[in-house]
Amino acid sequence: MHFIADFLIKTPLFSNIGQTDLTNMLGCLDIKVKEYPKSHYIVSAGEPLSGIGILLSGEAAVIKENAAGSRIIMTILQPGGLFGEMPAFLPEAHWPASVYTQKSSSVLFLPPEKIVSGCQKLCPWHQTLTLNMLKIISEKALQLNKKVEYLSMKSMRGKLCAFFLEQYQKNANTTFTLPLKRNELADFLNVSRPSMSREMARMKEEGLIDFYLSSVRLLNIEKLRTMID
């Protein structure tokens, strides 16, 4: 239990909460921990919500898949990553996406009611926890907004430029390492991998970028900017 508390205190959901408070909370919050092997579903889209999930160790992908089996990656969860926060506070909650282990993982589930509704003891940290939740969900919503921006771009070129320029901003360097494999990037931008490779090759030919495997260098930032759709 101490191990879990030490871990949780570093996650955004439990920020601004004192060490002692947190230890008290854990008994009150009614948590459950489960283990999953690599390449297994933790939860499947559509199933009834079993609580907010926190990845304690391993790696998992939040994915959305349609009938035909075509899938898009929403996010990659690292330890500390949260999932299921969005529907947690709504009635009749169901998982809006599936979560699939990339590595063998352990997951902590925590029932949403406990976060929000004060327990009998009227612990003071409920307000803090609710506010943290509010921030986290707001951030998620903005992330989705960003995703919508990418998906709304009609041209492949536009998507790639937007993505590269964002990486450039993050790394503050024209040379950077892509955080996704080709397959994943194609999924993320919702395009087919070969088409993406083709377009990247074209951009290299035109002297806009250079790349070798996961390492990319932007050669003409200005021109790339004008190409965002």
Next chain:
Amino acid sequence: MHFIADFLIKTPLFSNIGQTDLTNMLGCLDIKVKEYPKSHYIVSAGEPLSGIGILLSGEAAVIKENAAGSRIIMTILQPGGLFGEMPAFLPEAHWPASVYTQKSSSVLFLPPEKIVSGCQKLCPWHQTLTLNMLKIISEKALQLNKKVEYLSMKSMRGKLCAFFLEQYQKNANTTFTLPLKRNELADFLNVSRPSMSREMARMKEEGLIDFYLSSVRLLNIEKLRTMID
């Protein structure tokens, strides 16, 4: 002021709050009301956040536009509609989208700090208001999730089927009226209007649907279901 209180009490943000409490709140919350003529920007994407907005009267569209001027409609706001909730609780907040009046409108702005941080009087409704906020933002996030679902579909046919079937579910009737004009629907699905018309004509030809202007009837639900991408 009484007029505003009577109006607000019916909105989701102020649900579960008593009439008397609400009247007290309004003084405490530091609200501002502004008027906007038809076809004007209320806020523009990228500008610093000026507070959470609530549409009191009129109609406005939340839109996202890229450099090239191509725009997509995120939602249509009716009186009572909220905007700016997503970034409101995050530091360095900026408007993630623009809001544009479709009819002349009046808008109430309300500073987010006031919702969350208890005032000196430690009013009991702060907790309720925060919880309402949590629900609203969760819903928004799920809506965006839905939007991502639509945009992730690669075929026009798939998008149309998904949209029609959702309308069918909402109206519980195979015949229904489209809530959007062709232009708007095309924007929403992120496709071009002529291409959409063409596809709808094809679907009519194939006996899947029938339509005249904004009235649509689904003729083969099962087959439509199999076509969602």
Next chain:
DNA sequence: CTCTTTTGGTAGCTATGGCTACCGATTATT
């Protein structure tokens, strides 16, 4: 009721990008 504006349908051309298939390179496994 007429005139204007908005909205919706259609046609034809063309670019974009999806898909399959294949091969070489890189990385993981033992």
Next chain:
DNA sequence: AATAATCGGTAGCCATAGCTACCAAAAGAG
């Protein structure tokens, strides 16, 4: 170090859907 599995690049074909342009119908304004 050898083998297997994953990953990335390329080619060619072709369906999908974007775009412009134009016309007809409906809705609004005077």
